[in-house]
Amino acid sequence: MENRPLEYDYTVAKMFMLTTVVFGIVGMSIGVLLAFELAFPGLNTILGKSAAQYTAFGRLRPLHTDAVAFGFTVSGIFATWYYVGQRVLKVSMAESKFLMFIGKLQFWLYVVGVAAAVVSLFMGYTTSKEYAEFEWPIDIAIVVVWVLWGVSIFGLIGIRREKSLYISVWYYIATFLGVAMLYLFNNMEIPTMLATDAIGETNMGSWMHSVSMYAGTNDALVQWWYGHNAVAFVFTVPIIAMIYYFLPKESGQAIYSYKLSLLSFWGLMFVYLWAGGHHLLYSTVPDWVQTMGSIFSIVLILPSWGSAINMLLTMKGEWQQVASSPLIKFMVLASTFYMFSTLEGPIQAIKSVNAIAHFTDWIVGHVHDGTLGWVGFMIMASLFHMAPRVFKRELYSKSLMATQFWIQTLGIVFYFTSMWISGITQGMMWRAHDEYGNLAYSFIDTVNVLHPYYALRGTGGLLFLIGFFMFSYNIYKTMTAGKRLDSEPANASPMGA
Amino acid sequence: MDVNTFAAYGYFFLIIFLVVGSYSYIYHLYKNRKDSSGVDYEHYSDMALKDDIGDAPVKPISDEKKK
Numbered sequence: 001m002e003n004r005p006l007e008y009d010y011t012v013a014k015m016f017m018l019t020t021v022v023f024g025i026v027g028m029s030i031g032v033l034l035a036f037e038l039a040f041p042g043l044n045t046i047l048g049k050s051a052a053q054y055t056a057f058g059r060l061r062p063l064h065t066d067a068v069a070f071g072f073t074v075s076g077i078f079a080t081w082y083y084v085g086q087r088v089l090k091v092s093m094a095e096s097k098f099l100m101f102i103g104k105l106q107f108w109l110y111v112v113g114v115a116a117a118v119v120s121l122f123m124g125y126t127t128s129k130e131y132a133e134f135e136w137p138i139d140i141a142i143v144v145v146w147v148l149w150g151v152s153i154f155g156l157i158g159i160r161r162e163k164s165l166y167i168s169v170w171y172y173i174a175t176f177l178g179v180a181m182l183y184l185f186n187n188m189e190i191p192t193m194l195a196t197d198a199i200g201e202t203n204m205g206s207w208m209h210s211v212s213m214y215a216g217t218n219d220a221l222v223q224w225w226y227g228h229n230a231v232a233f234v235f236t237v238p239i240i241a242m243i244y245y246f247l248p249k250e251s252g253q254a255i256y257s258y259k260l261s262l263l264s265f266w267g268l269m270f271v272y273l274w275a276g277g278h279h280l281l282y283s284t285v286p287d288w289v290q291t292m293g294s295i296f297s298i299v300l301i302l303p304s305w306g307s308a309i310n311m312l313l314t315m316k317g318e319w320q321q322v323a324s325s326p327l328i329k330f331m332v333l334a335s336t337f338y339m340f341s342t343l344e345g346p347i348q349a350i351k352s353v354n355a356i357a358h359f360t361d362w363i364v365g366h367v368h369d370g371t372l373g374w375v376g377f378m379i380m381a382s383l384f385h386m387a388p389r390v391f392k393r394e395l396y397s398k399s400l401m402a403t404q405f406w407i408q409t410l411g412i413v414f415y416f417t418s419m420w421i422s423g424i425t426q427g428m429m430w431r432a433h434d435e436y437g438n439l440a441y442s443f444i445d446t447v448n449v450l451h452p453y454y455a456l457r458g459t460g461g462l463l464f465l466i467g468f469f470m471f472s473y474n475i476y477k478t479m480t481a482g483k484r485l486d487s488e489p490a491n492a493s494p495m496g497a
Numbered sequence: 498m499d500v501n502t503f504a505a506y507g508y509f510f511l512i513i514f515l516v517v518g519s520y521s522y523i524y525h526l527y528k529n530r531k532d533s534s535g536v537d538y539e540h541y542s543d544m545a546l547k548d549d550i551g552d553a554p555v556k557p558i559s560d561e562k563k564k
Binding site: 005006007008087088090091092160161162163164166167168244245248249252254255257258259262263266267270288488 | 505515523526530536539540541542543544545546548549550551554555556557558
């Protein structure tokens with residue numbers, strides 16, 4: 001056998017890159033359909049009335065949220081971990097047959113789990129807890145996949161050559177621990193067969209349907225402790241892990257302040273877990289929980305901006321790279337959207353603002369400028385950076401990437417501006433009353449007013465989806481037709497015209 | 498003292514503790530600038546920038562074993 005020098009092994013990273021692209025297309029396409037269903041309700045029966053249950057908003061909505069969060073984003077997290085993890089720990093997956101096996105097993109179980117989730121949600125099996133809709137057998141499969149990822153993370157750390165753990169590794173570990181804790185506690189559930197029909201007398205229960213172990217307000221508290229921290233540990237923490245590696249690496253600039261990155265990390269860990277109460281303002285949870293949720297949400301600006309400003313200052317003296325490289329553009333705008341979202345969120349968590357914002361489209365707008373601008377941009381940028389290194393080919397087209405950037409940025413602006421206007425309009429109309437306290441508008445009045453903004457939101461989403469297809473094509477062509485590279489590029493990724 | 502009052506005091510002192518802890522950590526980082534093994538914190542950025550498998554680690558794990 002030829003005695004080849006040791007190289008990083010990206011087999012598992014490539015597998016997860018594929019699912020990132022595939023689940024991104026699925027999740028975002030469903031999202032665009034849903035946006036247009038809200039603007040044009042006839043689309044709820046797009047495949048005819050007999051298939052209405054499969055195409056109606058209520059059935060598809062969890063498919064959209066779960067596909068983009070647990071399909072697209074989580075695949076992106078795994079793909080980047082199997083790339084970044086090896087590099088900053090200076091150890092190759094090829095050095096451990098065991099870890100390679102675990103990585104592949106994790107991938108295949110993950111694919112089976114996602115397929116089961118998609119099919120069961122389509123069929124209407126749901127726990128009806130937001131972002132935790134999967135029924136208990138799938139929850140168990142997800143826990144197994146997650147434990148395998150943990151074995152991978154700590155296994156790779158165990159055989160590392162670099163003693164210190166790079167800041168991104170800290171963030172990946174936090175993702176692993178955070179989601180593990182949240183997922184387990186929020187998905188404590190009992191099949192209704194066991195709850196109602198343990199000895200088989202009544203024939204009322206079901207093995208495929210379960211109820212939460214918590215009831216009423218407690219259930220709501222646990223659910224939003226989970227729900228908000230799913231945003232923390234799926235949409236924030238691992239994405240910061242990505243930007244702390246990929247932006248310095250692509251730009252060739254050292255992190256502006258490594259000390260600030262450590263401070264922001266611990267700040268985020270302390271503060272984030274307490275903020276979930278802001279989802280339950282003006283509800284039946286204790287007042288102090290609501291106040292605490294508001295206050296911690298505002299304090300959260302500090303560690304969030306600590307990371308975001310650190311990333312922007314990393315570009316100090318190198319801003320010409322933003323103009324010349326579409327890849328740097330994606331990352332710098334991702335960081336900017338992160339700042340923007342993490343200011344908007346705390347504002348919405350202030351009680352008096354929340355009185356208008358709660359249950360309106362403004363919340364949906366907030367989520368999407370975070371997920372499209374920050375999460376979506378950063379995951380795509382990470383894959384763009386990884387592609388030339390894992391496929392050993394030049395990126396297929398710089399101009400396609402630049403066009404994608406502008407189309408998607410325009411799409412995001414359409415999305416959040418329309419949702420700002422419609423959300424605040426909704427909030428104001430719901431509250432408006434005459435001098436006797438009678439409501440000034442009925443619900444349908446708001447629906448009529450909001451129609452144009454819903455159409456605009458759908459258009460924004462469609463532009464983002466078109467951009468995602470351009471991204472997928474660019475990655476596919478890089479893999480199959482990009483110019484071959486003799487050596488690995490150190491920093492700026494090489495791009496064809 | 499009922500359990501709610503106890504929880505409120507506990508919460509208050511926890512917050513004070515976390516605030517003091519985090520400011521002490523900031524002070525510690527910026528005063529010492531280097532960690533206990535003498536590596537300037539800012540050099541850790543090199544873990545990303547010099548990440549070829551042949552590059553020298555910022556703090557090699559083998560050094561630890563020799564000690």
